[in-house]
Amino acid sequence: MWFFYVAIVIIGFFSPKLIDKYNRKQKLRTLIKQRAADRKINFEWAKNSFQKLDESRAVEISAKPFEELRNSLKNGEIGPVETLRAFQRKAYESTEKTNCVCFFIQEALEIAENLEHLATDPNYQKPPLFGVPVSIKESIHVKNLDSTAGYAQKINNPSDANSVSVDQLIRLGAVPFVHTNIPIALLSYGCSNGVYGTTLNPLDNSRVPGGSSGGEAALVSLGGSVLGIGTDVGGSIRTPASFCGLAGFKSSSDRSPQLGKTASIPGRQLLLSVEGPIAKNIDVCVEYLRLKWNDPLLYKKDVYMPPVKFQENLYNSEKPLKIGYYTFDGYQTASPAYQRAVRETVAVLKELGHELVPFEVPQPDHMYSIFCAGATADGGLYLMDSLANDIIPPEADIGFPVAKLPHFIQRLLRKYWHHRRERQIIQELPHDTEEMRQMHEKIEDYRHEFVLAMRAKKLDALVCPAFGCPPPHHGMPNKILGANSYPALYNLIDFAAGTVPVTVQKQEDEVELRKMKTEDSWDRRVVTESKNCIGLPVSVQIATPPYREEMCLRLLKQVEAKIGLYSRTH
Numbered sequence: 426m427w428f429f430y431v432a433i434v435i436i437g438f439f440s441p442k443l444i445d446k447y448n449r450k451q452k453l454r455t456l457i458k459q460r461a462a463d464r465k466i467n468f469e470w471a472k473n474s475f476q477k478l479d480e481s482r483a484v485e486i487s488a489k490p491f492e493e494l495r496n497s498l499k500n501g502e503i504g505p506v507e508t509l510r511a512f513q514r515k516a517y518e519s520t521e522k523t524n525c526v527c528f529f530i531q532e533a534l535e536i537a538e539n540l541e542h543l544a545t546d547p548n549y550q551k552p553p554l555f556g557v558p559v560s561i562k563e564s565i566h567v568k569n570l571d572s573t574a575g576y577a578q579k580i581n582n583p584s585d586a587n588s589v590s591v592d593q594l595i596r597l598g599a600v601p602f603v604h605t606n607i608p609i610a611l612l613s614y615g616c617s618n619g620v621y622g623t624t625l626n627p628l629d630n631s632r633v634p635g636g637s638s639g640g641e642a643a644l645v646s647l648g649g650s651v652l653g654i655g656t657d658v659g660g661s662i663r664t665p666a667s668f669c670g671l672a673g674f675k676s677s678s679d680r681s682p683q684l685g686k687t688a689s690i691p692g693r694q695l696l697l698s699v700e701g702p703i704a705k706n707i708d709v710c711v712e713y714l715r716l717k718w719n720d721p722l723l724y725k726k727d728v729y730m731p732p733v734k735f736q737e738n739l740y741n742s743e744k745p746l747k748i749g750y751y752t753f754d755g756y757q758t759a760s761p762a763y764q765r766a767v768r769e770t771v772a773v774l775k776e777l778g779h780e781l782v783p784f785e786v787p788q789p790d791h792m793y794s795i796f797c798a799g800a801t802a803d804g805g806l807y808l809m810d811s812l813a814n815d816i817i818p819p820e821a822d823i824g825f826p827v828a829k830l831p832h833f834i835q836r837l838l839r840k841y842w843h844h845r846r847e848r849q850i851i852q853e854l855p856h857d858t859e860e861m862r863q864m865h866e867k868i869e870d871y872r873h874e875f876v877l878a879m880r881a882k883k884l885d886a887l888v889c890p891a892f893g894c895p896p897p898h899h900g901m902p903n904k905i906l907g908a909n910s911y912p913a914l915y916n917l918i919d920f921a922a923g924t925v926p927v928t929v930q931k932q933e934d935e936v937e938l939r940k941m942k943t944e945d946s947w948d949r950r951v952v953t954e955s956k957n958c959i960g961l962p963v964s965v966q967i968a969t970p971p972y973r974e975e976m977c978l979r980l981l982k983q984v985e986a987k988i989g990l991y992s993r994t995h
């Protein structure tokens with residue numbers, strides 16, 4: 426009988442909270458429905474807009490690669506409004522296939538019309554990106570649009586101003602025209618959320634397009650945009666670019682504006698999210714970054730950015746470099762095709778006269794554990810709190826179950842948890858201010874250790890796999906966290922890093938898979954998820970220390986020119 430009374434007391438105590446939570450979630454579901462209705466209207470608006478342009482003309486315009494498009498707009502062969510309509514059509518078709526677009530930016534039409542009007546003046550000097558439509562990741566602020574980062578609770582909070590980067594694009598003559606999809610909280614290399622749904626990989630719909638800039642990669646891959654702007658705090662530009670066969674680049678944090686984007690974890694200090702380009706080839710990324718860094722106004726709009734222009738001397742240098750390489754970072758065995766991509770890149774760089782030497786990543790277990798601690802910042806409290814108050818589809822899950830337990834339970838499990846790598850991560854998640862300070866100290870120390878290891882070999886740059894495995898199936902990214910160690914390292918140490926596709930998965934790689942040693946569930950899933958991927962693109966990653974971005978771009982360009990998967994076709 427006593428049990429009955431205790432149960433009544435417990436239910437009585439918790440029920441107001443449960444009812445409150447239920448009501449909150451119901452409100453969020455209503456908001457999601459309203460958002461879906463608004464989105465339908467927005468898509469209808471885009472359809473009306475692109476139907477004003479003859480389809481064959483639209484196909485002709487949207488088939489032009491970036492440089493040709495820019496030239497055609499410059500010499501007046503095509504106009505900004507018809508170009509916008511052509512890409513609206515292509516983006517509409519792309520989103521029908523992959524659900525990559527969240528919203529079409531309606532102000533884009535005014536911007537394009539204004540450019541067209543300005544161009545009627547014979548004395549008008551066309552800006553460098555005159556009329557080029559550019560796609561923008563949803564978390565980057567565009568005036569009058571929400572940046573929800575996939576949270577239903579953030580619906581109906583439109584940005585009151587453009588981000589520094591979007592404003593700059595408009596100043597350079599570009600036409601930001603769509604907001605693209607992301608995973609909830611931006612902390613996944615999948616691309617699912619309860620507000621806009623799941624984005625599919627255009628090359629294999631059953632697999633993720635990468636994340637968190639997954640909508641960008643799917644859109645660019647299908648030709649719905651020639652230049653996409655993403656953000657990266659743990660691979661979110663490089664991973665989707667790799668999974669969709671594109672080039673992607675992230676600078677060190679000082680060379681990216683910080684104003685005007687929704688951060689995955691606001692207030693995170695040592696791991697700053699960086700904006701950067703995704704495009705069909707590295708030339709487009711270079712051209713965008715050249716324009717971006719050579720714009721003196723950028724450094725007035727974001728006064729925290731050191732005014733460092735595009736360093737042509739580094740980009741055009743012919744000096745042979747000393748480059749370290751590794752096929753295994755000591756944390757996650759990469760699937761065979763990614764290892765082969767490194768070996769083939771090393772051969773090309775040697776052929777070009779560079780000196781290549783093997784490199785070992787210092788303390789790999791420590792490296793990825795402190796990355797996870799740094800990326801979540803406060804032991805996961807902000808993340809857990811935000812997620813608990815939202816709608817999370819199963820395929821959008823973040824982290825792993827033990828990391829979500831209350832801190833007092835994690836403390837008990839820290840020594841005994843059976844999964845070694847999960848245990849190492851929970852050991853590093855800070856649970857109080859002292860551990861938080863220690864976490865920052867560990868990150869600083871690791872950066873110094875890494876730089877010393879590079880200096881000991883006099884290295885200018887590093888080459889390694891872009892990722893640990895090909896795009897896994899939807900719902901798998903948080904179950905294979907280790908595969909993210911390859912891009913994450915370069916956020917942890919705040920280096921410049923970029924990826925280019927250099928090969929595709931082959932039969933021989935799938936045969937090699939059978940020889941892979943597996944220690945835990947992450948390893949086993951790397952193997953299972955790497956099967957049946959023949960023909961999917963595989964990228965290599967190149968990284969350089971901060972302020973040597975242009976050196977990294979030079980190497981990416983050299984590799985792409987020699988073995989880039991699409992260098993001849995795009």
Ligand SMILES: CCCCCCCC/C=C\CCCCCCCC(=O)NCC(=O)O
Pocket residue numbers: 610611612613614636637656657658659660661662688689690698699797800801804805808809823824825828829850906909
């Ligand atoms: C709930 C606590 C869980 C803590 C442990 C989970 C650790 C998860 C940390 C990192 C996830 C790794 C995936 C990262 C994907 C890329 C993220 C990114 O670059 N985002 C871009 C951005 O934030 O702007």
